[in-house]
Amino acid sequence: MSAKPKLYYFNGRGKxxxxRWLLAAAGVEFEEEFLETREQYEALLQDGDLMFQQVPMVKIDGMKLAQTNAxxxxxxxxxxxxxKDLKERALIDMYVGGTSDLMDPLLRYPFFQPELKAGQLNTILQKAKNRYFAAYEKVLRDHGGNYLVGNRFTWADLHLLEAIITVEEKCADILINFPLLKGFKTRISEIPTIxxxxxxxxxxxxVGDEIYVQTVRAVLPAITFLTTN
Known part of the structure; x- marks a missing residue:
């Protein structure tokens, strides 16, 4: 029996x-080692576990994988x-890439200076509605199915659900003008593993709190934090 994947990161969301969402949706049990001290991070470096001196890092199937997308x-x-084929993978990559563009500022949001948060949040919500959710509403309408790609659940659906729920934490009625996305959210959320x-x-x-923010800043050198993959 193969070992469970082991995740090396902070006790918070981030990259x-x-x-976590993808492993959980696949029904895969996993372990986590939370970075809480600079010494833990430096020990991983000394052991050669962090290829680019960055986290996330996942040990899975005998590999030490870095780079979130990989x-x-x-x-x-x-x-x-x-x-099921190269064409569907291209669409999945495109949709995941777009969703990640929406998610990235939300992941950084806890680290913004307090005086910038209100303006940044307004920008994020406007882009969510006018650019990303509008695009995915059209995808669902044009595709005419329950999923973004093909006729079955894929990683693209999961990543969009994560984004919807994350944005809703900031604006509960964000989907008020997106009926297909509302139905999509309900449908995908009912998949048993999810x-x-x-x-x-x-x-x-x-959601990342001040303890999470301070832990990340204490553990990672500034340049590593800014370029965490």
């Missing part, structure tokens, strides 16, 4: 959260969540 693509392909992950007590992480 690792989408990896980790996600491997997991999606391994658990048959990456489309439904379990959304329940209290799962390995899903809460």
């Amino acid at each position: 690792m959260e989408s990896i 980790i996600l693509q491997y997991i999606a392909a391994k658990y048959n969540l990456y489309g 439904k379990a992950f959304l329940q209290p007590g799962s390995q899903r992480k809460p």
